[in-house]
Amino acid sequence: MTVRAAVIGLGDISALHLAAIELLGDVELVAVCDVDADRAAAGAERLGVPAYADHRELFAVEKPDVVHITTPHSEHAAAVIDALDAGINVIVEKPIARDPQQAAAVEAAAERSSAKIAVCFQNRYNTPVKAAKELLESGALGAISGASATVIWHRTPAYYEAAPWRGTWEGGGGGLLMNQAIHTLDLLRWLVGPVSSVAGTASTRALPIDVEDTAELTLTHAGGIRSVFYVTNTHAANAPITVDIIAENGLLSLRDELTVTYADGRVETVAEETLATGERAYWGVSHERLIADFYSRLDDPEPFWITPADGARLVDIIHEVYRGSYPEQTAQLTRNGVHQ
Ligand SMILES: NC(=O)c1ccc[n+]([C@@H]2O[C@H](COP(=O)([O-])OP(=O)(O)OC[C@H]3O[C@@H](n4cnc5c(N)ncnc54)[C@H](O)[C@@H]3O)[C@@H](O)[C@H]2O)c1
Structure with a gap:
């Protein structure tokens, strides 16, 4: 049907x-x-x-x-x-x-x-990310001892002018953390484990917006594993997102591809399978994969x-940082209450 x-x-x-x-x-x-x-x-x-x-x-x-x-x-x-x-x-x-x-x-x-x-x-459907998840779950790398990640990107004033909600608390609920870096935060949570606490700061340093353009976070995951996370939209170009996970038997490095460096010196790489063009090259092909997967599982x-719990916990983590860095703005969002 x-x-x-x-x-x-x-x-x-x-x-x-x-x-x-x-x-x-x-x-x-x-x-x-x-x-x-x-x-x-x-x-x-x-x-x-x-x-x-x-x-x-x-x-x-x-x-x-x-x-x-x-x-x-x-x-x-x-x-x-x-x-x-x-x-x-x-x-x-x-x-x-x-x-x-x-x-x-x-x-x-x-x-x-x-x-x-x-x-x-x-991004959970990116081939290198899926390979990292499978490798971590296989146990071949042993226990994770820590992780680091960066999102060092470029956004122009024109990007915010084109859709003014993006630069506002009312429309966007935040800036770079809520809009861009949330993908990488999701990967840290998915690959390293649930987040039990977060400390961090967010601020508006260079772009003409009300919301943050830069932030740094220290996340504590289940078992006391720590991730350090630096994100900014103020760079002159989009650098590749980085995620590095240190484990007992090796290091996992995600850039555009996955590089696994084992403790015994072996190095393996996993690249994205599909060559994308045009708009798809910028955003990747993983939207297609997620959407096809969703439809295939409707029954x-x-x-x-x-x-939804995954989605909500990420918003909670980001708000933990916002509450310290933008207390008035987050209090205002809370006062506005549930949108219905
Ligand atoms: N997953 C990703 O990689 C990715 C990439 C870009 C954007 N996004 C997300 O997609 C969403 C849209 O982003 P965008 O950049 O396309 O925004 P946009 O401003 O380009 O488009 C939003 C559209 O929604 C319309 N709109 C506003 N309020 C509406 C309402 N109540 N009912 C119906 N239409 C309404 C606007 O008129 C506009 O056409 C955001 O949640 C954004 O974070 C995700």
């Missing part, structure tokens, strides 16, 4: 979701939604489906089986909760929600719904393996 899909939010990243839907057999895009009337009209014209201004109307009229939420962070929770309460399966872009209160409300909605939800941490009685 054909699965009916819809996309809410027709901005930059929606292009990857729409392309991934098109690649899937037995999945049909039935409608799109955007609050921007011009974008909605252009989407309807380009994609040949009806466009809505309000996701609730789309859900009621079109009754999609799966909805992709690709809106600004402040808009995630309301659309996800409405979808789950209507029994519609959800793929939501990261972060799961703008702030811990909204994330907890999404977790609760997922608990009471029989529909599935995936949070879009597609599986188990929850999708990247869970």
